[in-house]
Amino acid sequence: MSVALFTSDLRLHDNPVLTAALRSAPHVVPLFVVDSGIAATGFAVPNRAAFLADCLAALDEGLRARGGRLVVRSGEVVAETCRLAAATGAGEVHVAAGVSAYALRREERLRSALEADGRVLRVHDAVVTAVPPGAVLPAGKDHYAVFTPYFRRWSAEPLRPVLPAPRAVRLPEAASEPLPAAAALARGAASPGLPRGGEGEGRRRLAAWRRGGLARYADRHDDLAGDATSRLSPHLHFGSLSPVELVASARERAAGGCAGAAAFVRQLAWRDFHHQMLAARPETARRDYRPRHDRWREAPAELAAWRAGLTGYPLVDAAMRQLAHEGWMHNRARLIAASFLTKTLYLDWRHGARHFLDLLVDGDVADNQLNWQWVAGTGSDTRPHRVLNPLAQADRFDPDGAYVRHWVPALAGVPGRAVHRPWRLPAGERARLDYPEPVVSLEEGLARFRQARGLT
Template sequence: MTMTSICLFTADLRLHDNPVLRAALDSAEQVVPLFVLDEAIEAAGFAAPNRAAFLADCLADLDAGLRERGGRLVLRRGDVARETCRVAEETGAGQVHIAAGVSRYAARREERLREALAGAGRELRVHDAVLTAVPPGAVTPAGKESFGVFTPYFRRWERADLRDPLGAPRVVRVPDGVASRPLPRAPKGTSPGLPAGGETRARERWRAWRASGLAAYEERHDDLAGDATSRLSPHLHFGCLSATELVRSARDAGGPGADAFVRQLAWREFHHQVLAARPDAASRDLRPRGDRWHGEGPEADAWRAGRTGYPVIDAAMRQLRHEGWMHNRARLLAASFLTKTLYVDWRIGAAHFLELLVDGDVANNQLNWQWVAGTGTDTRPNRVLNPLVQARRFDPDGAYVRRWVPELAGVRGGAVHRPWRLPEAERGALDYPAPLVDLDEALARFRGARGK
């Protein structure tokens, strides 16, 4: 056992069920719990205000939890490899422990860390099954690096052995005198309805939703107005909750709702294993269709502003701007409308989502967008989600639309989804645009572009 090791937190900002922290504690008498505010991520634009605010909450909660156990969080800013090596030099740490990532950037960070530490006679230990329950690459089809279709992946994923969740440590001993920057504060310009972050709130939310919402999840998860999803995606993105713990806890609860919820967790891991095998899918078509997408222009602007004239789409986009979050069914509708009804490049939509989503991560955001655009893993790449049909099915009384599009709050019944059909006197009193495109014409345009 060495005197000191470093637990380098990344997207695993928790004390419960954290194999990185446990391994660091087991390998040394003292541990430096380190987080580096990565200037490269900030320079690339991934530190969007909503995620920066949520991260500030997560770090404050992590620091508070460590202090309850006799430790503290050490915060640095700059290049991750340089700052980690600097802390190792200051403390004499012989090992650095980190969770395995799946993005191209995470792989490069790991490589640079390993080389820099080895040059000083130190070791990097990378731990799997931290950010996901089943590590990318743990289940693979014969002769391939990853599954390209969800259903066969899910069959194998379901049978994979999961490690036992780890409890939070009782004591964390941190070396004296390790310098730390002050904890960050939330930036200005965040969404007004942004949720609060941190492991404490995440665990409280899971316990409450497991007791009150999990059983009905299968039948209610697509109900736009009912808002019956777990809303745990931001906490999973920052690692305030363990996917392993959630899967085991949901399975213990049992029932159709739990099964449906676990399936959604598997979708998250499916995308992680795809990106691990194909890191270029973050910006390039996974399965090119020969598309000649439209670029930036008035249609994309109207979509971003929630002024398309299709109320369910506009409600979704306004929810995103207000909360930094969007209902999953609404994400599918908004993405289908942009890519297949407006035929705008999916990368434009993905970038807008990453600008606002507090749960925005490269694997799930980019690959969900590709799934909807038909350039990803969907086995029906040319399917188009009709916003009117979808609205009638998942927001039948218009409650979701009225919540987020106040111009239509006084429109009664199903007319709220087709306000252009109201009598002219009523329609003229609404500050709401006419439909941006005709759905039948847009469908014909898309099919012509795809050759279908």
């Protein structure tokens, strides 16, 4: 008897945890524990709760089609897992390796508790990431701090084989709670445009991406209105899609000369890069990776305007409104919104990271926190003082203003590129718009940032 403990790997296809558990014993308990500790971290929020509920329902459906089902328990993960293992006589528990401080502590406590009871914990790499953290290392160091050399080594690293979904799952008698509804996982309403979760939905989206968007990704991935990114990040976060499968298939297309696939592989490598950084430096979830001795401003009204999409800079506001409506934001828009907060307003990146984690359905500690630090200049960026000008970014990546007009309806009637600079309209036209004046001039923000960083 063995237990397959699902965490961030809510899938049947290419799941080493479930595959190993099935190989180790004739009967397997597929287990998910609704972790009471997650609520204490503030990580249980409505958007991810809704997506998680979809993923669990899809996983249970897939297991039932193979003769099993998902066993659900609620409480402290270590205690509930050990209790189930004892009740079923399971000798082994299989789980995916984590990278966050929370996941690593949970793993160590689970190992100790199981060993004290005469049982074994089997931890599996290359489940949450394509290349395990620590698999590629620079000489004399425990992780890569710069992406480009990491990417070269990562690209040469062979992947484990992609595993098929199991044909059958034999489950012993094991009591289970009902599958949790989203409302039971987090209080509050989810964003109205939230995508659906679950392995089936993820595989449908992946198939469509391979047929259409992948080939054009290199040329179109920064087109804000074109929405030409994969939108697979929520499925990667919850593990309803396998990063190994995505990288393997994209590498194959790239080897055949598909520039879009090569560009997509690079983005998947960024995800692994951030995970290996967090695994080596768990404290970077809260602290600067490379401190710049910032004395961040406190400006509650400006922070509130940024959160609400009311900064007076249409592209920034469009990005924040997309986040509120969909629980997701285009990657280029994330960079622009983050640069505006940290460098134009000079507010602490942790404020922005927290707001993103409150709403992003793909909210991942490694990617979110370390991307925020990259933009703030306290992370791995080799140009830590770069500032993204939202007007220049708008002219380049939303040249006809379609993205802004979609998300900021008050500006829908503003013609041409004037939509990005409504304060330049004649006073009478500007007065008719239900849209705020800029919270700060870009020149003032840049001068303040450069002075704070000692660049003047």
